Amino acid sequence: MENVIEVTNLTKRYDKILAVDHINFEVRKGEIFGFLGPNGAGKTTTIRMLTGLSRPTAGNARVLGYDIVSEIVEAKKHIGVVPEISNLYDELSALKNLVFMAQLYGIPCNQRKARAEELLKTFGLYERKDHLFGTFSHGMKRALTIAAALIHSPKLLFLDEPTVGLDVAAARSLRNLIGNLRHQGVTIFLTTHYLEEADLLCNRIVILVKGRILKIDTPEMLKAVAEEESIIEVSFKKLTSKIVEGLSERLPELKVIATNHNKVRIYGGVPVYVLEKVLQYAKDGDAEIDEVNSVKPSLEDAFIKITGLSPSIMATEKGGRR
Amino acid sequence: MWRDDLRGIFYIALKDMRTYYLKPPSVSWGIVFPTAWILAFYLRNPQNFEQLVPGLIAMTILFSTTAAEAVVINFELRLGSLERLLLAPISLPAVLLGKVIGGTIFGLMMTMVVTVGSVLGLGLFQVNLVYLALIIVPSLLVFSSLGALLCVLVKEVFEAQTLLNAPRFIMVFLSGVVYPVSAMPLVLQYIAYLMPLTYTVDGLRQSFSPSLSIFVFVDTLVLLGFFVLFVLPAIRLLYRRFV
Numbered sequence: 001m002e003n004v005i006e007v008t009n010l011t012k013r014y015d016k017i018l019a020v021d022h023i024n025f026e027v028r029k030g031e032i033f034g035f036l037g038p039n040g041a042g043k044t045t046t047i048r049m050l051t052g053l054s055r056p057t058a059g060n061a062r063v064l065g066y067d068i069v070s071e072i073v074e075a076k077k078h079i080g081v082v083p084e085i086s087n088l089y090d091e092l093s094a095l096k097n098l099v100f101m102a103q104l105y106g107i108p109c110n111q112r113k114a115r116a117e118e119l120l121k122t123f124g125l126y127e128r129k130d131h132l133f134g135t136f137s138h139g140m141k142r143a144l145t146i147a148a149a150l151i152h153s154p155k156l157l158f159l160d161e162p163t164v165g166l167d168v169a170a171a172r173s174l175r176n177l178i179g180n181l182r183h184q185g186v187t188i189f190l191t192t193h194y195l196e197e198a199d200l201l202c203n204r205i206v207i208l209v210k211g212r213i214l215k216i217d218t219p220e221m222l223k224a225v226a227e228e229e230s231i232i233e234v235s236f237k238k239l240t241s242k243i244v245e246g247l248s249e250r251l252p253e254l255k256v257i258a259t260n261h262n263k264v265r266i267y268g269g270v271p272v273y274v275l276e277k278v279l280q281y282a283k284d285g286d287a288e289i290d291e292v293n294s295v296k297p298s299l300e301d302a303f304i305k306i307t308g309l310s311p312s313i314m315a316t317e318k319g320g321r322r
Numbered sequence: 323m324w325r326d327d328l329r330g331i332f333y334i335a336l337k338d339m340r341t342y343y344l345k346p347p348s349v350s351w352g353i354v355f356p357t358a359w360i361l362a363f364y365l366r367n368p369q370n371f372e373q374l375v376p377g378l379i380a381m382t383i384l385f386s387t388t389a390a391e392a393v394v395i396n397f398e399l400r401l402g403s404l405e406r407l408l409l410a411p412i413s414l415p416a417v418l419l420g421k422v423i424g425g426t427i428f429g430l431m432m433t434m435v436v437t438v439g440s441v442l443g444l445g446l447f448q449v450n451l452v453y454l455a456l457i458i459v460p461s462l463l464v465f466s467s468l469g470a471l472l473c474v475l476v477k478e479v480f481e482a483q484t485l486l487n488a489p490r491f492i493m494v495f496l497s498g499v500v501y502p503v504s505a506m507p508l509v510l511q512y513i514a515y516l517m518p519l520t521y522t523v524d525g526l527r528q529s530f531s532p533s534l535s536i537f538v539f540v541d542t543l544v545l546l547g548f549f550v551l552f553v554l555p556a557i558r559l560l561y562r563r564f565v
Contacts (some may be wrong), residue, residue, distance in 0.1 A: 050563075052408070053405060053408060053564055053565070073323060073411050073413060076410065076411035081409045083402060083405065083409075085401075087401055087406045088403065089343075089403055091341045092341060103333040104329075104330060104333055104407070104412065106329060130486070253327060
């Protein structure tokens with residue numbers, strides 16, 4: 001399969017901080033390729049290098065066959081970029097913003113307005129085409145920013161945290177749209193710290209932590225890593241940090257992690273033994289159990305196993321949203 | 323590639339004109355302020371208003387070109403919209419030149435209003451239009467690029483505006499806008515000749531003079547030198563900020 005991005009030992013250093021540390025990967029034509037990692041992992045820095053906004057300190061990369069340092073202007077003709085911030089012009093209407101982008105990308109004069117209107121219809125913004133961008137809701141701004149990135153029908157689309165700050169409905173609608181783009185043959189490079197988003201959308205995922213790639217694989221294969229050990233999920237009436245600490249003390253050789261909604265997950269061990277210990281802990285009067293389940297590993301479980309990080313490091317950045 | 327850059331420069335300048343320049347704050351800063359300032363001198367000494375016309379035009383060039391630079395550069399840097407321009411298939415120098423040309427075109431419009439108004443209102447029909455063009459166009463480029471250079475040096479809009487005010491007001495006082503440079507103490511004369519506005523005022527005075535002078539061409543060359551001196555570091559600074 002043809003590679004649209006080829007990255008070799010790509011590195012970015014800001015003074016003493018090594019933001020991206022000798023990473024290597026390829027993105028295949030037509031896939032949704034996910035860059036998953038906590039804040040500060042180097043996701044945005046990688047996108048900035050691949051789109052010409054930042055020069056690599058070392059290593060090299062080719063985007064659609066073009067070198068990202070010497071041929072980046074040519075590469076930009078075929079790529080679309082949706083930055084983390086919706087950065088169109090508040091003072092221009094939705095239509096004028098798109099027409100301006102069409103002008104910058106050299107779309108013939110007689111096609112600009114039609115192409116802009118077509119995208120406004122696709123994104124459900126046609127009725128508001130003459131409204132100023134500054135008056136749009138966060139979700140509408142995000143949608144128009146994606147539309148702007150598609151104005152020149154790019155072969156490759158970079159999406160940097162596309163659903164950050166969106167409500168559940170807007171995020172779902174945007175994910176559907178990303179899925180549709182893939183069906184139209186657009187290769188998508190997506191960065192996210194939403195585990196479920198990566199699981200839902202991506203064909204392959206890179207797990208990036210502190211600028212280094214820990215694993216590249218399909219979501220299924222990543223989850224298979226976590227399947228090697230048992231996972232017991234215990235729901236408590238009211239989960240406190242004391243309960244998590246107490247369980248960790250009783251099961252010192254296992255990983256006990258609080259997830260959400262008063263639940264903890266216990267990774268590893270023999271299920272019967274783990275269950276016995278948990279029930280004993282509850283019986284001792286320290287906690288009231290609602291439910292105990294053996295669970296199928298999710299991408300979150302795989303992430304925990306691969307990175308050794310708590311999923312809370314990702315959840316915290318979502319402003320509480322999970 | 324140069325065609326992509328030219329297209330980019332044109333549309334960035336056009337967008338900036340529509341979005342920022344042709345708005346009341348820029349128009350008032352670019353044209354009302356110089357006019358009010360010169361009128362204050364006129365009321366003090368109404369007999370020699372013709373002598374103040376080159377200074378009035380020079381101030382209009384200076385203030386109109388730099389009127390919205392802080393907005394077109396620092397505000398866009400803060401919002402990330404300048405970054406959006408850099409994602410387009412045009413070079414970084416083309417993006418900066420688009421910003422500079424936007425200021426230049428707006429300055430030209432404001433300067434035309436003041437110049438035509440002064441010529442018709444005061445009957446200054448002896449003006450040499452070729453000389454005038456040779457001074458006005460490079461001056462617009464110089465002050466627009468000076469504005470761009472000072473704006474890319476800092477992050478915030480208020481910092482840029484503060485930084486822009488210093489050279490603007492120093493030049494107004496020392497470049498012969500109101501008081502001839504030759505009447506100043508020798509030290510100030512040396513300082514005056516380090517400032518581009520001095521050459522703008524000098525060239526404009528010669529444009530309104532009935533005699534022909536080769537020194538207009540010297541002024542033009544010096545002004546073009548200042549343009550290069552300002553625009554190249556501005557491009558370099560923008561490169562350092564992004565690449």
